[in-house]
Amino acid sequence: MFLPHCLVLLSLITTTFSINPGVKVELTEKGLEYGRQLAIASIQQKLKSIKVPDMSGKERISPIGKVQYSLTNMHIVNAGLPKSAVDLVPGTGVRLSITNAFITMNGRWRVKYLRIIKDSGSFDLSVNGLSISTSIAISSDETGRPMVSSVNCAANVGEVTIKFHGGASWLYNLFRKYIEKALRGAMEKQICPLVTDAVSDLNIRLKTLNVLAKVDEYAEIEYSMVSSPTISNSAIVLNLKGEFYNIGKHQEPPFSATTFSMQSQTNNMLSVGISAFTANSAAFVYNAAGMLSLYITDDMIPKSSLFHLNTKSFSVFIPQLEKQFPNMTMKLLVKTVKNPVITFEPDNATIQALCSVTAYAIQPNATLSPLFVLNLESSVSARVFVSGMKLAGEITLNEMNLTLATSYVGEFKVKSLDNIFQMVLKVVILPKLNALLAKGYPLPTIEAMKLENTKLLVLKDFVLIGTDVQFIG
Ligand SMILES: *[C@@H]1O[C@H](CO)[C@@H](O)[C@H](O)[C@H]1NC(C)=O
Ligand SMILES: *[C@@H]1O[C@H](CO)[C@@H](O)[C@H](O)[C@H]1NC(C)=O
Ligand SMILES: *[C@@H]1O[C@H](CO)[C@@H](O)[C@H](O)[C@H]1NC(C)=O
Numbered sequence: 001m002f003l004p005h006c007l008v009l010l011s012l013i014t015t016t017f018s019i020n021p022g023v024k025v026e027l028t029e030k031g032l033e034y035g036r037q038l039a040i041a042s043i044q045q046k047l048k049s050i051k052v053p054d055m056s057g058k059e060r061i062s063p064i065g066k067v068q069y070s071l072t073n074m075h076i077v078n079a080g081l082p083k084s085a086v087d088l089v090p091g092t093g094v095r096l097s098i099t100n101a102f103i104t105m106n107g108r109w110r111v112k113y114l115r116i117i118k119d120s121g122s123f124d125l126s127v128n129g130l131s132i133s134t135s136i137a138i139s140s141d142e143t144g145r146p147m148v149s150s151v152n153c154a155a156n157v158g159e160v161t162i163k164f165h166g167g168a169s170w171l172y173n174l175f176r177k178y179i180e181k182a183l184r185g186a187m188e189k190q191i192c193p194l195v196t197d198a199v200s201d202l203n204i205r206l207k208t209l210n211v212l213a214k215v216d217e218y219a220e221i222e223y224s225m226v227s228s229p230t231i232s233n234s235a236i237v238l239n240l241k242g243e244f245y246n247i248g249k250h251q252e253p254p255f256s257a258t259t260f261s262m263q264s265q266t267n268n269m270l271s272v273g274i275s276a277f278t279a280n281s282a283a284f285v286y287n288a289a290g291m292l293s294l295y296i297t298d299d300m301i302p303k304s305s306l307f308h309l310n311t312k313s314f315s316v317f318i319p320q321l322e323k324q325f326p327n328m329t330m331k332l333l334v335k336t337v338k339n340p341v342i343t344f345e346p347d348n349a350t351i352q353a354l355c356s357v358t359a360y361a362i363q364p365n366a367t368l369s370p371l372f373v374l375n376l377e378s379s380v381s382a383r384v385f386v387s388g389m390k391l392a393g394e395i396t397l398n399e400m401n402l403t404l405a406t407s408y409v410g411e412f413k414v415k416s417l418d419n420i421f422q423m424v425l426k427v428v429i430l431p432k433l434n435a436l437l438a439k440g441y442p443l444p445t446i447e448a449m450k451l452e453n454t455k456l457l458v459l460k461d462f463v464l465i466g467t468d469v470q471f472i473g
């Protein structure tokens with residue numbers, strides 16, 4: 001009895017404390033393949049730095065007697081990694097296996113025997129059938145950035161062949177076994193540390209993930225990992241917080257991220273899923289910061305408009321205005337009364353907002369006299385797109401409803417103001433919002449990363465960006 005209760009309790013605790021990601025970044029097999037190419041290029045470079053120490057010694061060889069030899073100046077001419085594979089290891093990370101790798105070197109040999117005879121020459125050397133395998137574990141560092149580390153590395157040198165130039169053939173047999181032994185030792189000792197280095201070099205890149213991406217002077221987006229990466233046999237998924245915050249003041253909104261599952265796609269290297277939660281956290285931040293309010297004055301209305309923000313224009317619909325507030329310009333204060341709500345449905349991103357519109361007459365002494373307050377419910381459609389390394393949008397009006405909240409000027413037909421407010425929305429408010437939305441919101445990125453072949457789909461509860469990446473420089 002006791003144990004099941006405990007388990008229920010435990011599962012409640014873990015679900016309460018685990019945070020759902022607002023943004024997921026999936027590295028597909030195609031992405032992994034690009035990663036393999038980068039890793040191999042880096043390992044190849046590192047292999048060229050292998051040092052084989054000089055060797056010298058004395059050997060007694062019959063019938064000559066004592067032979068002094070030295071092998072010096074051994075250096076790598078080329079290293080090739082023609083065959084490698086990277087496989088996902090569900091739950092842990094990836095395994096990188098390199099086979100048939102080769103390294104070619106050359107060096108100088110020198111001998112002295114029978115007291116006076118000296119001889120020297122060069123040699124070429126090749127190490128073939130070199131195999132290296134390592135597991136790469138993926139975890140999160142203390143800043144919430146992904147981190148990789150090489151574990152269980154093994155290197156095995158296949159065959160070593162040596163070609164001597166100059167000297168007598170009996171000498172070759174003398175050197176061969178020393179060179180081969182020393183070489184195996186040097187290689188097997190140095191390769192894994194170099195591979196480990198190459199893998200941890202990736203962390204230099206990963207450390208540039210914008211875990212706190214500044215949007216503007218009010219907002220930033222947190223992109224730190226909220227849990228360990230999910231590694232399946234087809235992809236690696238990083239679970240990022242994906243939440244907008246007021247800069248410096250990380251207040252949680254009264255809603256939280258829900259789970260969303262990103263169906264694996266294989267055409268692109270990366271998939272980035274941005275949930276409705278992320279978009280709604282932006283709405284929360286801007287609303288809480290008082291950013292979603294705007295004074296509209298007559299100078300914002302196009303000169304060519306037949307309608308203007310003054311009591312004369314409005315008195316067509318509210319005749320009493322002309323008597324109570326003759327010949328006065330007006331001013332509107334539009335502000336959201338609650339968080340706008342953003343919803344993603346297949347091929348449809350919609351924002352619903354409830355605003356209050358307060359209309360004022362401006363008295364000759366500049367005092368504002370409130371005339372009426374309207375509730376403006378509006379629904380806009382958003383086109384969402386990727387621009388550079390940012391997600392941007394553009395909205396158009398679907399519909400709006402006006403209702404009267406308060407009137408200070410007696411009765412009037414609110415419906416008759418519909419056209420005026422449609423016009424105000426379309427020519428003043430939406431262009432202002434679109435100018436902001438066009439600036440875009442930073443996507444999770446790492447330094448020197450460029451997006452290519454990017455496409456975007458609006459799906460149920462999230463936006464899916466499929467993209468390839470290139471690292472420049
Ligand atoms: C309306 O006000 C403007 C200045 O605010 C003034 O120039 C104009 O004469 C006034 N018109 C009437 C009909 O009072
Ligand atoms: C999108 O959905 C909203 C309601 O959620 C609807 O009013 C609008 O017409 C839809 N747009 C399209 C293009 O389907
Ligand atoms: C401005 O004018 C209005 C109407 O004439 C008056 O009620 C109000 O007291 C005046 N305010 C100031 C600050 O003079």
Ligand SMILES: *[C@@H]1O[C@H](CO)[C@@H](O)[C@H](O)[C@H]1NC(C)=O
Nearest residue numbers: 352353377378379399400401
């Ligand atoms: C406007 O009102 C109609 C009818 O009450 C309602 O169906 C519609 O959802 C409202 N639209 C908005 C944007 O609130």
